[in-house]
Amino acid sequence: MSQIQREQLKVVAERAILVAVVLPDTYVDAQDRFAELRALTETAGATVVGELVQKRRKPTVRTYLGKGKVLELAGLAKMTEATLIIFDCDLSPGQIRNLEETVECKIIDRSELILDIFANRASTLAARLQVEIAQLEYTYPRLKAMWDHLGQVVGGAPIGIGTRGPGEQQLEIDRRLVQRRRRQLQRELEGIQQRKTREVQQRRLDHYTVGLVGYTNAGKSTLFNQLTAGGAFAHAKLFATLGTRLERCDLGGGNHVILSDTVGFIRDLPHHLIASFRSTLEETVYAHLLVIVQDVSDPNAQMQLEVVNRTLDEIGATEQPRIVVLNKMDLLEKPSDLLVWLNRLPEAIPISAAKGEGIDQLRDWLSLHMLGGEKEVSITIPLTDSRSISFLEQRAKVLTREYGSEEVILQVLIGRRHIDQLLAQGAQMRINGISPLEAVKAIWNDDPEEIVATRIPPHER
Numbered sequence: 177m178s179q180i181q182r183e184q185l186k187v188v189a190e191r192a193i194l195v196a197v198v199l200p201d202t203y204v205d206a207q208d209r210f211a212e213l214r215a216l217t218e219t220a221g222a223t224v225v226g227e228l229v230q231k232r233r234k235p236t237v238r239t240y241l242g243k244g245k246v247l248e249l250a251g252l253a254k255m256t257e258a259t260l261i262i263f264d265c266d267l268s269p270g271q272i273r274n275l276e277e278t279v280e281c282k283i284i285d286r287s288e289l290i291l292d293i294f295a296n297r298a299s300t301l302a303a304r305l306q307v308e309i310a311q312l313e314y315t316y317p318r319l320k321a322m323w324d325h326l327g328q329v330v331g332g333a334p335i336g337i338g339t340r341g342p343g344e345q346q347l348e349i350d351r352r353l354v355q356r357r358r359r360q361l362q363r364e365l366e367g368i369q370q371r372k373t374r375e376v377q378q379r380r381l382d383h384y385t386v387g388l389v390g391y392t393n394a395g396k397s398t399l400f401n402q403l404t405a406g407g408a409f410a411h412a413k414l415f416a417t418l419g420t421r422l423e424r425c426d427l428g429g430g431n432h433v434i435l436s437d438t439v440g441f442i443r444d445l446p447h448h449l450i451a452s453f454r455s456t457l458e459e460t461v462y463a464h465l466l467v468i469v470q471d472v473s474d475p476n477a478q479m480q481l482e483v484v485n486r487t488l489d490e491i492g493a494t495e496q497p498r499i500v501v502l503n504k505m506d507l508l509e510k511p512s513d514l515l516v517w518l519n520r521l522p523e524a525i526p527i528s529a530a531k532g533e534g535i536d537q538l539r540d541w542l543s544l545h546m547l548g549g550e551k552e553v554s555i556t557i558p559l560t561d562s563r564s565i566s567f568l569e570q571r572a573k574v575l576t577r578e579y580g581s582e583e584v585i586l587q588v589l590i591g592r593r594h595i596d597q598l599l600a601q602g603a604q605m606r607i608n609g610i611s612p613l614e615a616v617k618a619i620w621n622d623d624p625e626e627i628v629a630t631r632i633p634p635h636e637r
């Protein structure tokens with residue numbers, strides 16, 4: 177293969193053939209094996225000109241596909257004038273080399289395709305750094321040579337997909353350059369990340385935060401726009417959102433939550449990408465509540481929900497409750513399909529983010545969660561703490577007031593969250609005659625917010 181071809185490994189405007197191997201434990205919908213890979217390919221800007229599937233018990237070491245199938249692929253590539261072959265799995269550097277020799281066409285794998293999409297979409301500095309680190313980490317073991325143009329990369333432009341270079345001789349120099357570049361990016365990113373962690377934790381104390389999460393294209397940004405003043409980019413393409421957006425979501429009665437919309441998850445997300453997207457996912461990890469948006473009209477919905485739950489576990493978002501909203505219910509052909517979901521997840525809320533259905537119910541639900549269960553208690557506050565008294569008058573339902581010369585006793589209907597906020601602003605109060613910490617434990621059977629801070633892993637505090 178010529179060097180010129182090798183250096184133009186961009187997916188955009190390519191004619192692509194998609195290849196999948198169905199193994200016995202393959203869990204993707206068999207009816208349309210290529211639905212997701214096709215969508216990813218088109219999102220990257222290429223045109224699909226052919227598809228090839230092989231059923232095997234296990235992949236071959238040399239070329240992943242069997243020998244005969246590799247020849248069939250070479251024939252198909254010639255016939256369709258394909259310029260790119262995309263495998264729906266991860267390939268080893270050796271497999272890529274062997275395949276390219278026989279098929280005489282660029283070969284990339286699923287992770288490289290996803291990285292390429294991320295590289296093209298990254299618009300914030302943090303996202304660009306994160307993608308570039310992930311590319312260096314993923315591409316690094318595949319390097320032969322090609323870092324002589326690293327000068328261009330230093331400007332911050334992400335390196336192109338499949339930039340596994342042509343020669344062998346420069347390998348050692350290249351490795352050192354890559355390492356140096358990676359350390360430099362890592363340092364920049366760490367600076368951003370530390371600021372971010374502080375910001376997120378402060379926000380968590382000041383507000384109740386809700387993270388929208390879900391598989392890519394599930395409708396997170398559409399729902400975000402419904403619940404807030406809007407402004408998030410919602411699009412039929414995969415990975416329309418790569419950063420995190422925050423917006424206030426009013427719930428009525430003077431209450432609000434801070435809602436975040438973030439990057440979508442996908443099966444087999446390159447793990448370097450998860451690691452380096454950590455700062456983007458920070459809002460999610462520390463949110464008080466996670467709302468999983470699931471597209472129930474997708475044939476692979478069940479698998480997607482499993483991927484989302486697993487990814488949340490992987491990034492350490494395990495402390496908060498997760499609720500599921502069953503989105504795109506307007507696209508379900510049979511209403512009974514919804515019942516199947518509700519049987520399995522009785523707490524889930526059916527919605528259509530696009531049509532605005534079920535949104536009020538979701539708002540009520542968020543309110544309930546935010547307030548953490550309203551209880552009737554008596555709160556005793558010194559009259560000098562006027563800030564706390566006016567907070568209670570505005571936010572809680574005050575049933576009776578009993579003024580003394582130095583204190584007031586308010587009988588109120590109040591949620592746990594409001595107690596947290598009062599404590600965070602330094603309220604001097606007793607609840608039911610005892611200390612607020614003991615009262616929260618006794619009444620809500622839970623620890624107050626200050627104690628939550630100790631649940632954050634020590635290395636991130």
Ligand SMILES: Nc1nc2c(ncn2[C@@H]2O[C@H](COP(=O)(O)OP(=O)(O)OP(=O)(O)O)[C@@H](O)[C@H]2O)c(=O)[nH]1
Nearest residue numbers: 393394395396397398410411415416417440529530
């Ligand atoms: N019919 C229908 N379409 C919807 C609904 N919600 C979202 N969509 C469409 O689904 C597509 C994806 O929506 P987004 O809101 O961009 O999805 P996302 O989860 O933010 O996607 P990423 O940012 O790419 O992860 C868009 O074309 C939306 O118009 C819905 O309730 N019904």
Ligand SMILES: [Mg+2]
Nearest residue numbers: 396397416417
């Ligand atoms: Mg989005």
